[in-house]
Amino acid sequence: MGESAGTRKAEADTVRAAIDAGLTLIDTAEMYGEGGAEEVVGDALAGRPGRVFVVSKVYPHNAGRNDAVAACERSLRRLRRDNIDLYLLHWRGSVPLADTVAAFDQLKKQGKIRHWGVSNFDVADLEELWALPSGKACAANQVLYHLGSRGIDYDLLPTSRKEGLATMAYSPLGVGRILDNPAVVEVARRHDVEPATVAVAWTIRDGSVISIPKTARSDRLAALAAAGSLELSGEDLALLDKAFPLPREKHPLATS
Numbered sequence: 001m002g003e004s005a006g007t008r009k010a011e012a013d014t015v016r017a018a019i020d021a022g023l024t025l026i027d028t029a030e031m032y033g034e035g036g037a038e039e040v041v042g043d044a045l046a047g048r049p050g051r052v053f054v055v056s057k058v059y060p061h062n063a064g065r066n067d068a069v070a071a072c073e074r075s076l077r078r079l080r081r082d083n084i085d086l087y088l089l090h091w092r093g094s095v096p097l098a099d100t101v102a103a104f105d106q107l108k109k110q111g112k113i114r115h116w117g118v119s120n121f122d123v124a125d126l127e128e129l130w131a132l133p134s135g136k137a138c139a140a141n142q143v144l145y146h147l148g149s150r151g152i153d154y155d156l157l158p159t160s161r162k163e164g165l166a167t168m169a170y171s172p173l174g175v176g177r178i179l180d181n182p183a184v185v186e187v188a189r190r191h192d193v194e195p196a197t198v199a200v201a202w203t204i205r206d207g208s209v210i211s212i213p214k215t216a217r218s219d220r221l222a223a224l225a226a227a228g229s230l231e232l233s234g235e236d237l238a239l240l241d242k243a244f245p246l247p248r249e250k251h252p253l254a255t256s
């Protein structure tokens with residue numbers, strides 16, 4: 001989204017339809033469409049009362065003490081909002097974490113962000129972050145998580161749960177690649193739902209993960225929203241585990 005002026009209106013309409021369907025957490029980033037996606041979100045939310053939760057992300061090269069404050073202010077202008085609900089470091093770059101955390105602290109004090117977090121952080125990165133004075137204020141870690149990429153089940157997810165850190169699952173549909181898997185199709189058939197509903201429901205199966213599927217098509221929103229009320233049975237989970245086994249050892253955090 002936000003990559004072409006020609007589709008901007010249709011994309012804003014889809015974001016509004018998503019909110020109407022109950023999908024009220026919106027994930028964006030300064031990187032997406034180089035600001036274009038934030039502008040689409042700004043269009044979608046303009047003049048609309050009602051509660052949404054907006055997540056945006058700062059580029060690692062903009063994550064320095066002063067740079068992150070300036071980047072956030074640019075994002076706020078594009079989003080046309082007074083604050084961002086959750087502001088994430090998109091991935092770890094060369095800026096020291098302490099500088100980014102100092103900027104996030106300042107943005108929080110100024111009321112420009114309500115919470116801050118990180119993305120694409122593995123256990124060792126989190127441990128380094130948690131060792132910083134305000135590191136434990138980190139509210140969320142957004143990472144790749146879907147049936148076909150479940151390395152975080154081994155250690156990152158249990159560690160995050162133990163520390164009370166929210167995990168956000170990105171690419172929960174496996175970017176569409178897991179939707180024709182026979183086990184996913186069979187579980188969808190059992191519940192008379194679409195494979196996309198099963199894929200998202202699996203990521204949120206124990207209530208501790210926030211899932212952020214993407215579609216630019218309003219006709220696909222209902223299938224994504226339905227995941228919130230699909231309860232997978234023990235039998236469903238066993239079938240999915242057989243097709244997509246639990247990791248038995250540590251894998252470096254995947255990003256695609």
Ligand SMILES: NC(=O)c1ccc[n+]([C@@H]2O[C@H](COP(=O)([O-])OP(=O)(O)OC[C@H]3O[C@@H](n4cnc5c(N)ncnc54)[C@H](OP(=O)(O)O)[C@@H]3O)[C@@H](O)[C@H]2O)c1
Pocket residue numbers: 027028090119120142143169170171172173174175176179194196212213214215216217220223224
């Ligand atoms: N923090 C990070 O580093 C990071 C990295 C990647 C993504 N993300 C976030 O996570 C979000 C989702 O991830 P993603 O876009 O990579 O992957 P995804 O949500 O797993 O998959 C999106 C793809 O699935 C298709 N799709 C959606 N609903 C479908 C349905 N019902 N049936 C069949 N196909 C369907 C979409 O096509 P259509 O649009 O044509 O429906 C799109 O091609 C992104 O939008 C972004 O906000 C974050």
